[in-house]
Amino acid sequence: MRRAQVWRWQIPMDAGVVLRERRLKTRDGLFLCLNNGEREGWGEIAPLPGFSHETLDVAQAELLAWAQRWQQHGDNNMSALPSVAFGTSCALAELYDELPQTADYRAAPLCTGDPDALLPVLAAMPGEKVAKVKVGLYEAVRDGMVVNLLLEAIPDLRLRLDANRAWTPLKAQQFAKYVNPAWRDRIAFLEEPCKTREDSRAFARDTGIAIAWDESLREADFAFAAEPGLRAVVIKPTLTGSLQKVREQITTAHALGLTAVISSSIESSLGLTQLARLAAWLTPQTIPGLDTLNLMQAQLLRRWPGSALPCLEKDALEPLL
Numbered sequence: 209m210r211r212a213q214v215w216r217w218q219i220p221m222d223a224g225v226v227l228r229e230r231r232l233k234t235r236d237g238l239f240l241c242l243n244n245g246e247r248e249g250w251g252e253i254a255p256l257p258g259f260s261h262e263t264l265d266v267a268q269a270e271l272l273a274w275a276q277r278w279q280q281h282g283d284n285n286m287s288a289l290p291s292v293a294f295g296t297s298c299a300l301a302e303l304y305d306e307l308p309q310t311a312d313y314r315a316a317p318l319c320t321g322d323p324d325a326l327l328p329v330l331a332a333m334p335g336e337k338v339a340k341v342k343v344g345l346y347e348a349v350r351d352g353m354v355v356n357l358l359l360e361a362i363p364d365l366r367l368r369l370d371a372n373r374a375w376t377p378l379k380a381q382q383f384a385k386y387v388n389p390a391w392r393d394r395i396a397f398l399e400e401p402c403k404t405r406e407d408s409r410a411f412a413r414d415t416g417i418a419i420a421w422d423e424s425l426r427e428a429d430f431a432f433a434a435e436p437g438l439r440a441v442v443i444k445p446t447l448t449g450s451l452q453k454v455r456e457q458i459t460t461a462h463a464l465g466l467t468a469v470i471s472s473s474i475e476s477s478l479g480l481t482q483l484a485r486l487a488a489w490l491t492p493q494t495i496p497g498l499d500t501l502n503l504m505q506a507q508l509l510r511r512w513p514g515s516a517l518p519c520l521e522k523d524a525l526e527p528l529l
């Protein structure tokens with residue numbers, strides 16, 4: 209007997225979470241639970257405002273129709289909406305034991321403002337030390353100082369930087385000029401330095417700082433290719449689509465010699481722990497970019513190990529199906 213259930217949820221965010229120039233006051237999403245006899249599988253469907261093309265209401269209508277078709281006929285065709293395809297494919301994968309339980313709960317700690325706050329976190333980080341710093345929010349020279357400070361303070365640290373296409377070629381140059389040349393190879397990569405891919409490629413060529421594509425993966429004319437200066441691709445499954453599509457992208461990236469970094473679209477703890485399992489399974493050599501739980505005020509249903517945030521249970525969800 210197949211049974212599908214759907215819930216809607218909302219979690220208050222920490223004050224001051226800003227995405228693409230707008231404040232994100234709450235994170236809103238849906239859970240799907242599939243049962244078949246003794247088996248059970250969960251998935252999260254949470255389009256990210258400013259990043260996903262589908263709204264939550266559109267995703268909800270599509271998910272409810274999908275869940276009813278699955279329950280009545282066992283249909284498991286994938287939705288064209290990335291968030292719905294990702295969540296339904298995760299639920300099916302859990303149901304059929306295709307998503308391994310082992311997880312990679314290392315998360316590259318995220319620094320959006322104060323580098324001093326990051327130092328004790330990094331000092332306590334066992335094994336490979338990798339952190340991610342958002343750049344392009346303040347002056348390029350300040351970004352350069354923050355990067356120098358961190359790399360000088362912690363000799364075995366490697367940094368991932370993310371400019372989210374904020375820089376003109378001039379600003380990007382100003383940043384690069386400020387970073388001690390001896391430390392440039394400890395920048396694992398800089399995501400999307402400039403507004404255009406062409407300018408970002410030129411930045412990599414001119415500075416020797418490796419770059420990564422993130423936003424580019426979601427552009428219609430993007431194709432995976434090895435290019436000089438390109439080291440990594442950032443894969444955000446909620447914005448990508450089905451597990452199958454995520455796996456194909458990772459396989460393609462690896463075949464080209466690129467690092468694939470599984471990364472958060474600010475999922476709840478349920479979705480984040482599934483991403484940690486995906487990372488342990490598909491990108492075992494690479495620390496995933498999942499340090500976003502602390503942007504929220506609560507966890508949902510499944511706990512991220514070691515998190516002190518309260519964990520809300522089923523009664524906090526609004527049942528829809």
Ligand SMILES: O=C(O)CCC(=O)c1ccccc1C(=O)O
Binds near residue numbers: 340370
């Ligand atoms: O990649 C990470 O380490 C954290 C996730 C992250 O930075 C992010 C999360 C949601 C939306 C956009 C971004 C981004 O890469 O800018």
Ligand SMILES: [Mg+2]
Binds near residue numbers: 370399422
């Ligand atoms: Mg990015």
